Amino acid sequence: MPAHKIIIPCCLFLFISACHEKKEATPNVMPSPRTIVSIGLASDTIQISEEISLHATASYLLQSDVKANATGYITGTKIKLGDKVNRGAALFSLQTKEARALGNTINKLDASFRFNGNSSVQSPSSGYVIMVNHQTGDYVQDGEVLATVNDASSFGFVMDVPFEYLNLLKNEKSILLSLPDGTHTTGIIAKVMPSADAISQTVKVLVKVANRNIPENLVATVTFVKNKMYGLSVPKAAVVSDETQSSFWVMKLINDSTAVHTGFEKGLENNKWVQVISGNIKTGDRVIVSGNFGLADTSLVTIQNTGP
Incomplete structure (x- = not known):
């Protein structure tokens, strides 16, 4: 077979192989993900x-005990737990043991005496009845606590303020308190306690607010500006x-x-x-x-x- 007939097919085979390898060596370039x-x-x-946020707790700082003014029997109870009472309101009626024993006898002898030995026990302050210890028919001693009334005039929010923030808080003319239900109320600083907690170095501050039937122990948030x-x-x-x-x-x-x-x-x-x-x-x-x-x-x- 002539040599040129052998060379031509070999060259064609090599050319096709080279083209195929070149095609495989060029991969698809994918764009970088963005x-x-x-x-x-x-x-x-x-x-x-x-801003600095502190918690404040609704509190009645003072509570007043309603005490029996004589030894005897409770003949009438005009309050129940949670009632709002005013200072001087009659809360209990008492009749002494002697009056119960002798009253009817004396009145029979002379009706003009109108002797009954009853006395009225009045509220020492305005506020809410938070405890009732006795009911009608109970026998009590003179001075025994019949009920307890919190003092509405002592109501406010008490918060523990770090000493380093005390002056910042004092410069605030009014204090905004955020309540848990999303509402707000304003108050003023009524009293700064004269001592600091030995461990936390905080000072108790009383913020007075208009009492809108806010329950005791409700926790509000006080926010004030430290820096602008x-x-x-x-x-x-x-x-x-x-x-x-x-x-x-x-x-x-x-x-x-x-x-x-x-x-x-x-x-x-x-x-x-x-x-x-x-x-x-x-x-x-x-x-x-x-x-x-x-x-x-x-x-x-x-x-x-x-x-x-």
Whole structure:
């Protein structure tokens, strides 16, 4: 067989094999995945207030005992537990043992005496009846406690204030109290106790409020401002930190598709904003507020919408 007839098929085979290998060596290049994010803007017009919240408990500081004014039998009871009474109101009627024994005899001898030996026991203060110890028919001794009435004039909210916040609280002309049902009431500081707790170093403070039938032992929240400041701030949702809460950063956009890790020093904060004390952040910078968790430095992103 001539040599040129052998060479031509061999060259054709090698050419086809080379083309096939080249085709297999060129893989499909997939585009890098992008994280869908929402962004917010750094601002220097935000006022951030550092607030302190303390718990306050509704209390009646004074309670008055209703005491028997003679030894004898209770002939009438005009109160029950929870009743509101006024100072001087008649709560019990008493008849002495001697009057019960001799009263009818004396009246039979001379009806003009009108002797019955009854006496009235009055409330020593205005307030609510919180305890009733005796009922009609009971025999009691002179001075024995028949009931207890809390003193409405002593009602207020008592809170334990750390000593370092005491002057801040005193500067407040009115105190706003948030109740558990979402309503609010205002009060004023009526008294600061002259001693501090030896362990917690807190001072008891009484806040007087208009009693709107607030039950005793109800816990309210008192919030007051410790510090106010204007300055560069970023949305709180944009701030990411390490596990020890010692390092803080945001993912800042350097263009429409790339976000970089940008550390900063954190200042005051509230529920929406965090103050930037120092760092490579300026007013108007776009920072990621949603989708930023776990993003690596120089991540590719797709902007979905713009937040605050």
